[in-house]
Amino acid sequence: MRFKKLLSLVMAAVLCATMSSGVLAAKLTKVPTAWMDEHETFLIWYAKEKGWDKEVGLDLDIQYFGSGMDILNALPSGSWVFAGMGAVPAMMGALRYNTSIIAIGNDESMTNAVLVRADSPIAKVKGYNKDFPEVLGSPETVKGKTILVTTVSSAHYGLSNWLKALGLTDKDVTIKNMDQAQALGAFDNGIGDAVALWAPHLYAGQAKGWKIAGDLKMVNVGNPIVLIADTKYAEKNPEIVAKFLSIYLRAVNMLQNEPLESLVPEYQRFYLEWAGKQYSKEIALVDLQKHPVFNLKQQLALFDDSKGMSKAQTWQSEIAKFFASVGSINQEELSKVRDGAYATGKYLKLVKEPIPSYK
Secondary structure, three states, rough: OOEEEEHHHHHHHHHHHHHHHHHHHOOEEEEEEOOOOOHHHHHHHHHHHHOOOHHHEEEEEEEOOOOOOHHHHOOOHHHOOOEEEHHHHHHHHHHOEEEEEEEEEEOOOEEEEEEEEOOOOHHHHOOOOOOOOOEEEHHHHHHOOEEEEEEOOOOHHHHHHHHOOOOOOOOOOEEEEOHHHHHHHHHHHHOEEEEEEEEHHHHHHHHHOOOOEEEEOOOOOOEEEEEEHHHHHHOOHHHHHHHHHHHHHHHHHHHHHHOOHHHHHHHHHHHHHHHHHOOOHHHHHHHEEEEEEEOOOHHHOOOOOOOOOOOOHHHHHHHHHHHOOOOOOOOOHHHHHOOOOOOOOOOOOOOOOOOOOOO
């Protein structure tokens, strides 16, 4: 009799624990997100690895995409509600898919560059424009050349600003549109006179001995990676947006406060396990170093529009005006995104402080 009573108590306890576990699991909100094999994804991947999403009641689904435009094209099917991408596709997202920029992922001004072969005439000229002393090339060495680039991208933006520093425009060169892997491979096989790449393809090019003719930092142009949201979803679920941002910013705090050398093993593991790419310790450290990130206080400053357009809005406005100038968007489209108002700090203001420790 006592044994049966004890068995009943044990079974009741097991049932209670099972039900409790089920209730906890049911409380998690599934949140589909979209990312590329880039630095910003490491932060959200690391957060997922540590279970930080579950701590705030979310279950993040981190999906892989090949480009920002691929991410945008998947939105109508409901594939994601939050994503990380370059400022250029984010502008197209606001224009064509009603997306909003809700935070800055990192600064990519040092990781979008035009590269040339070491023996190129372009590499022989440095400082043609005294305002940009590190930039390689001149009108004479660049005009008429063939350049490989992924058009309507941050790499294209970098290319055009490099040309601008030399007093040239897209019309002064022949542009061949290729995705990043194709451009890297084609240039390696002798096609083209220059190639515009972003990381990690940029590092692969440098490893082959190619020289950076110009990057966005060299020409004093901002180029953020941004976090975007499906605007309809965000407006209906502001508390989930705030939780999502708090998870990302928790990882930002880690990157800002820990020696980057200590994060190299995890960074390598991220690229190998999530993206299927093998990074050396040296490349991993360089990539971490070349992607500054912004904490909550810094983010709020970047999105402060109390005295006019915020810094984030200004970045987006400049990008929109550039792509209108090269015919990628028309004047009617430009009028819709010129003010960059789709970059909003209202969700950042909802993030609860203090953000939990990353340790």
